[in-house]
Amino acid sequence: MLEVSDLHAYYGKSHILQGVNFNVAEGEIVSLLGRNGVGRSTTLKTIMGEVAPQGSVKFKGKEIAGKQSFEIAQMGLGYVPENRDIFPTLTVSQNLILGMKSTKIRGRWSIEDIFNMFPILGERADVDGGVISGGEQQMLCMCRTLMGDPDLIMIDEPTEGLAPKIVQQVAKLLQEIAKRGVAILLVEQKLSIALKISHRLYVMGHGTVVYEGTPDSLMQADDVRAEWLEV
């Protein structure tokens, strides 16, 4: 579904992505792991067209490198950024409505679905997005992207800064997303969650992919974890 080949990206003169290669199949959960600053978030931004890409990014067999963000999103690629970017003056409901690409096509998710899964969002439907808690904002941000009915959703650090109870809710939502046939590309620092829900994992280091495997194989690769993941 998503094929990234020899992807390079620059911030000014800094060469951030130095030939990234990986792929995500239909319905698959794939995690991108690595320490801070290795280029995981930049990889997602580059795929989404926020950072100018060099190389090839194919989604559903079509080249998307060089396309504008909204065109990529319209093709069915969802993106949940790390900074959440909830619209503070819009209500929870309005934030969700904003995620819909069209009011005519009914996708896998509806506002009622979201409120059933997260009753707290339903209770706060008319509250401004800027005043709900960080955990609720994270849920809202992921659900907002789901309202656009993506076939693949890229999620950047969904559990960062959240309480353990909320982290469990995020993990539950990720599993629900996968159950509905949506592929997930997850950038995550918490190894436990990535190991628990992923089908495959990539480890990044120095702007490129340094390891590819399954959760089981990564658990056995002590040298990889020690060199590229552990602090």
Next chain:
Amino acid sequence: MLEVFIFATLNGLVTGLLLFMLASGLTLIFSMMGVLNFAHASFYMLGAYFAYSISQYMGFWAGLLFAPIIVGVLGAGVERYGLRRVHQLGHVAELVFTFGMAFLIEESISFFWGTDTKNYRYPDILNFPLFTLFGQEFSAYRGFMIGISIAIFIGLYYVLTRSRIGIIIQAAITHPHTVANLGHNVPLIFMGVFGVGTALAGVAGVIAGPVLTTFPGMAAVLGSIVFVIVVIGGLGSLAGAFIAALLIGLLQSYAIASDVGVPDLLNLLGLSFERSHPLNDLWTLTLPQVAPILPFLLLVLVLIFRPTGLLGKREQ
């Protein structure tokens, strides 16, 4: 006294609502671009001229319908083929571009329509007194101006706060990248906002042209006051622009209608000066004389005591 107050209020409302129609588009475009569009009042003038020409052949109402559409399409074209390209070069280039557009439009109007004042008149059907109070008439056309301005304000408010497209516009103005990532065509939204903003200026031109006279300097007359309104209301705030527009419209109207001045103040204080006094002009100053500078005085006060404007959230 009461009749002066009532008519000054009604006239202030007419001016204030007209100014709001101009300021609403300008403040929306500012929120979107991050810079003031100096050519905005020129689109207002274009509205008046297009409506004048259309009214020559098809009557006033056709002008009211078609002129704003033409101005809106022109505005959208300016955004699509001009500003969008210049935007990549930064805010200074955008400002210079809008300055250039203002001159271009003014000179084009003089070129195509001439420099004389046009005989653009409102329709006979509105040429009657709406009501007579204390022996003074209030024209139906002024009532029509109030009605159409309020209708546009309600429509704009409803679209921006209640409709899905309004929610997308609000979000795109502050978080364009996030909105694009959700699959919304942000460049198209910006072009639409620019088009609607300039069309609103066009409507203002169509209905103001017959009252405030249609001539190549009409953009300059209102242009600077509209900027004052946007700054006083708070850059980017639609509600702020509404309050500021009414405030300035009423303030100017009350000042013009009043017959007080410095001589009255001096009398009250028991002071008097000879006519030959070097500052005689100052001692004889009346409020109607200073009415035109009151908006700018208010601007200075707001900038000193509340730099973000009445309802603004940002200082730039």
